[in-house]
Amino acid sequence: xRDSWSVQVRVIHALMIRELITRFGRENIGxxxxxxxxxxxxxxxGILWHFxxxxxxxxxxxxxxxxxxxxxxxxxxxGVARSVAVFTAxxxxxxxxxxxxxxxxxxxxxIEVLGGMMAYxxxxxxxxAFGEFPIPxxxxxxxxxxxxxxxxxxxxxxxxxxxxxxxxxxEKFIPVTTYIVLPFSGLFYMVAWLTPEAREFLLFSPFVxxxxxMRKGVWGDKVxxxxxxxxxxxxxxxxxxxGLILCRRVRRKLAIx
Amino acid sequence: xIICSGITKSYSHGGRRKQVLKGVNLAIDRGDRVGLLGRNxxxxxxxxxxxxxxxxxxxxxxxxxxxxxxxxxxxxxFQGSLTGLDNARFIARIYKREYAxxxxxxxxxxxxxxxxxxxVKTYSSGMRARLAFALSLxxxxxxxxxxxxxLVGDQNFQQKCHIEMFEKRQExxxxxxxxxxxxxxxNCNKAIVLNNGVAxxxxxxxxxxxxxxxx
Numbered sequence: 001x002r003d004s005w006s007v008q009v010r011v012i013h014a015l016m017i018r019e020l021i022t023r024f025g026r027e028n029i030g031x032x033x034x035x036x037x038x039x040x041x042x043x044x045x046g047i048l049w050h051f052x053x054x055x056x057x058x059x060x061x062x063x064x065x066x067x068x069x070x071x072x073x074x075x076x077x078x079g080v081a082r083s084v085a086v087f088t089a090x091x092x093x094x095x096x097x098x099x100x101x102x103x104x105x106x107x108x109x110x111i112e113v114l115g116g117m118m119a120y121x122x123x124x125x126x127x128x129a130f131g132e133f134p135i136p137x138x139x140x141x142x143x144x145x146x147x148x149x150x151x152x153x154x155x156x157x158x159x160x161x162x163x164x165x166x167x168x169x170x171e172k173f174i175p176v177t178t179y180i181v182l183p184f185s186g187l188f189y190m191v192a193w194l195t196p197e198a199r200e201f202l203l204f205s206p207f208v209x210x211x212x213x214m215r216k217g218v219w220g221d222k223v224x225x226x227x228x229x230x231x232x233x234x235x236x237x238x239x240x241x242x243g244l245i246l247c248r249r250v251r252r253k254l255a256i257x
Numbered sequence: 258x259i260i261c262s263g264i265t266k267s268y269s270h271g272g273r274r275k276q277v278l279k280g281v282n283l284a285i286d287r288g289d290r291v292g293l294l295g296r297n298x299x300x301x302x303x304x305x306x307x308x309x310x311x312x313x314x315x316x317x318x319x320x321x322x323x324x325x326x327x328x329x330x331x332x333x334x335f336q337g338s339l340t341g342l343d344n345a346r347f348i349a350r351i352y353k354r355e356y357a358x359x360x361x362x363x364x365x366x367x368x369x370x371x372x373x374x375x376x377v378k379t380y381s382s383g384m385r386a387r388l389a390f391a392l393s394l395x396x397x398x399x400x401x402x403x404x405x406x407x408l409v410g411d412q413n414f415q416q417k418c419h420i421e422m423f424e425k426r427q428e429x430x431x432x433x434x435x436x437x438x439x440x441x442x443x444n445c446n447k448a449i450v451l452n453n454g455v456a457x458x459x460x461x462x463x464x465x466x467x468x469x470x471x472x
Contacts, residue, residue: 007351007353010350010351010353011351013350014347014350014351017347017350018336018339018343018347021339021343022336022338022339092332092333092334092335092336092337093334093336094311095309095311095327095328095333095334096327096334096348096351096352097309097310097311097325097327098351098352099351251313252313252315253269253313254312254313255268255312256306256311256312256333257332257333
């Protein structure tokens, strides 16, 4: 048991290094590129909103608000994109018995999480320097929110990866889901700004709960947040269970060249 | 030991279903050198992939009590976009070996020189075979799974394989898929004939070859 744990740790480590080399190469800033996209995305949209919506919304800086929303959603979008057809793309590595298909998803997802965290940190430091971002009121809550958000994303990836192998139609359909999720991601609002009915409805979404935690962690007493820690935990546990079952079924039928 | 009990394997695609193996029972001991004979499409590669754990049987069970290599053939095992040495490093990591030792052996055995710094997708199939062989020899498995066509390299490679595989590692097991009765007579002490999805193992190699020739 302990032995197979250390094997899996080794495999995931090797897969992550391999992934970083193939994606970013060894030249120039290399793997630092991983935070380029979330930063650009959050930065440009933030500036756009700054000019269209004004400098603050409900009393908090709009650039910071947009950035805290976009970096997590980029994690979700990238996680999903990287999970589609991940088994077929890596099938030649399944020649090595100790590599399990869940390792592929995990290795890629960990890279995305690390990239997202680096982007978050970098953005916060730069914005704090410009006085556009508060010193986080409760770092623990921010980090807990981030990890719950990531956990739920990962649990969805565990379902999406095997589904994308089942049929071509499924593979084409999956990218659309990232758009459908957008309104339920907590990106554009704090639920306190909405009507009680809308709030109640949106708080079914694990994304919204985790996002409220993160923003409460950043702004503290300046915002009112509604969340239930158990919502993302339970939703993730259920999705992980379903995902692992699907992965197992798909692995049994996978034909490898 | 490798024990296959009641192995069936079928592939389905677009509503069609093809049963390749219909109940294979085999036991392979330590030190057995088994030739795997069968016509094209008889399921030799499928059986090797199942024994290697690359694919899963539809039903039945495979038990391995010795370390088994990945199937050595033209395909599989490598990441084409990575260089030969990066692949070696990856494999050293996942099999918990020292990269320095593996690298030394690979450089010596493959004689690929600077080509080892090029992506594997630029290699010829002969070069891939050299790399695959070198890596699996450096890791030292108890049992090697080999597709014979990859042994058909140039003279120098054939000779090296022969020395490393059949002279230095005589006590190891191996399963070799082959179409060549001469090769199997010369190098194996047992043979399996695969036909109609069923496997029959022979302790007498000549008998197996006769049976195969009359298929």
